[in-house]
Amino acid sequence: MTRIFASLLVLVTLGFAPAAMADEAPLSRSDVETIVREYLLANPEVLEEAFAALQTKRQEEAAVARTASLELYRDALETSEHGAVLGNPNGDVTLVEFFDYNCGYCRRAMDDLDRLIEGDPNLRVVLKEFPVLGQSSMEAAAVSIAVLNVAPDAYAEFHDRLLGGEGQASEDVALQIVSDMKLPRDQITELMRSDKVRDAIQESYEIAQALGLSGTPSYVIGDNVEFGAVGYDALKLRINEARCGATSC
Structure with missing residues (x-):
């Protein structure tokens, strides 16, 4: 017709x-x-x-543009110094999560990520700060990046406390966790205002724009991009596809 x-x-x-x-x-x-x-x-x-x-x-x-962007930004996604690594650092599959500390869906998706890491000894997870929900999110991200650089061994616990906490995440809340964990607060506070923190956030924004990411959580697994809190089963399927080219291995 x-x-x-x-x-x-x-x-x-x-x-x-x-x-x-x-x-x-x-x-x-x-x-x-x-x-x-x-x-x-x-x-x-x-x-x-x-x-x-x-x-x-x-x-x-x-989709064509996203595929090209994935190849262009592969190193920045998976091996950048600005990304926090959880799970197996030498894992055969890398899952990248873009998150915001004030994102309710990110908080609810924590259990999915923990379950994937616990159940898959060969999964490597990279966390990318993507503060899109206002100034308090930007402040919390700055503290988090500073913690990653000053006390990397304490990052996972700090991240879980801040993302899993109640109420709004902010600079004050994040720094209180720093004090509670007895981390070097003066060093962390100083680094928060540095180019290193700004570069980390700028890198996330640049990659997100190239991939068409506008919200959190968003995930990159191999050649696939997942938007939103898609759940454990969907993420596991993508991990299997990246690992063995099929929905189950």
């Missing part, structure tokens, strides 16, 4: 017409607009078909 309609539009736009109209004067712009309007009113399903085709085309184009 759409192809026929498109062909008719080409003919009338060029001043031609079907055989029954061959002896009539060329159609004016107003005539063409009237024909198009009447056709669409009589066949509104054409608009749905065209919109669906446009969506499919855009999704395909986005």
Whole structure:
């Protein structure tokens, strides 16, 4: 139907017409607009078909662009100095999570990640700070990155306490955890204002923009990107695909 309609539009736009109209004067712009309007009113399903085709085309184009971006940013995703590594640092599959300390879905997804790490001794997890929920999230991320650099062995516990805590994460809340854990607060506070912290957050923003990530949590596993808290089963499926090319290994 759409192809026929498109062909008719080409003919009338060029001043031609079907055989029954061959002896009539060329159609004016107003005539063409009237024909198009009447056709669409009589066949509104054409608009749905065209919109669906446009969506499919855009999704395909986005997928192609995302694949290219994954290759371009692979090292920054998986081996950058700015990412915290959990699980097996030498694992055969890397799962990258973009998260925000004030993201409720990230908090609920903690159990999924813990379960994956506990059940898969060959899984490597990289955490990328992606503070998108306001100034308090930015502050919490700055403290977290500073902890990673000053006291890397304490990072996992700090991360769990801050992400798993109640209420809003902020600089004050994060620094209180630093004090409770007896970490070197002065060093951490000093590093929070450094280029190192800004570079880490900027790297996450740059990668997220290239991959079309707009919220948290988001995951990158092999050549697949998952948006949102998709759950344990979906993440496990992607891990299996990355590891052995099938949904189960």
